[in-house]
Amino acid sequence: MSKKKILLWALLAVGLTGAAVGYMIWNKPHKDVKDADALRVAATELYNRFSTDSAKARSLYTDKILEISGEISKLSVNLQNQQIILLKTPVTGAYVNCTMEEKAEGLKEGAPVLIKGICSGYMGGDADMGLPGDVFIVRGYPSNK
Amino acid sequence: MKKIKALVFLLFVFCLGGKAQLYFTKNGSVSFFSSTPMEDIRAGNNQVISILNTGSGEIQFSLLNNAFHFKKALMEEHFNEEYIESAQYPKSTFKGTISNLKEVNFSKDGIYNITVSGSLNLHGVTKSISVPGKLTVKGNSLSASSVFKIRTKDYNIKIPAAVKNNIAETVELTVNCSYEKK
Known part of the structure; x- marks a missing residue:
């Protein structure tokens, strides 16, 4: 695999990870009051x-x-x-x-x-x-x- | 003679005062709605204290800013920490009077259009506002509602540039209270 292809795959992986993390933060759930220590x-x-x-x-x-x-x-x-x-x-x-x-x-x-x-x-x-x-x-x- | 006149006057004032009736709720509702092409944002607070004096027309509302509940946890966090700054400004209040109180017959069932004028304190800024509303008299129960808009910049609420397209400059507030007699 050429260096260019490796770089493209790496960039894609970073981009997808970033999007996934962003999506998870944006949709993070509210505090679980019911089962939390109080x-x-x-x-x-x-x-x-x-x-x-x-x-x-x-x-x-x-x-x-x-x-x-x-x-x-x-x-x-x-x-x-x-x-x-x-x-x-x-x-x-x-x-x-x-x-x-x-x-x-x-x-x-x-x-x-x-x-x-x-x-x-x-x-x-x-x-x-x-x-x-x-x-x-x-x-x-x-x-x- | 002067004493009798004074006594009659005091009795008259006392009798008039007796007509005033206090109504209150500690579980009224205020919700807001922001709409942009990017997204709609809604949040509700169902722990609103409101007191209404049917004799004088005085009406007040107060709520804890951190009791607004959003669909998304992140929005709720941003609202409390960055926009309304709940730790620094824990309460929002409105104190005012019903301008057209004479048009409301509290002893006759009906839905009465009212105008409420007073001071809204939000995010540490107090502004005079006048808003339309409805007062519903049904038997012994009394409820009030209002829908009006405010501009966030009037109350020094800063919206970061990154989310400027997501949050409207003008948000719609909806108030609903069902009162009980004090």
């Missing part, structure tokens, strides 16, 4: 941490996969028909607000639950209107551990 925390503690030292809580929890234990205050669905599970906190009207990617079956208000999901952070309501904020969890899954 930081365990109780809903009450999570809420208290955000209420007392939000900067520290942000660095500890925001964008992290958490496994949250808590008591179900309310079950509902959002406008996209995703299940919403509100976990009780020490503050009346304030919740750990979980939007589920996979519906948890057999839940009852007042019962304990374990949810795995990504913490978006804390968002305040409106103090003047007496509406406390929530800690938000996205991409929630029921956890069986």
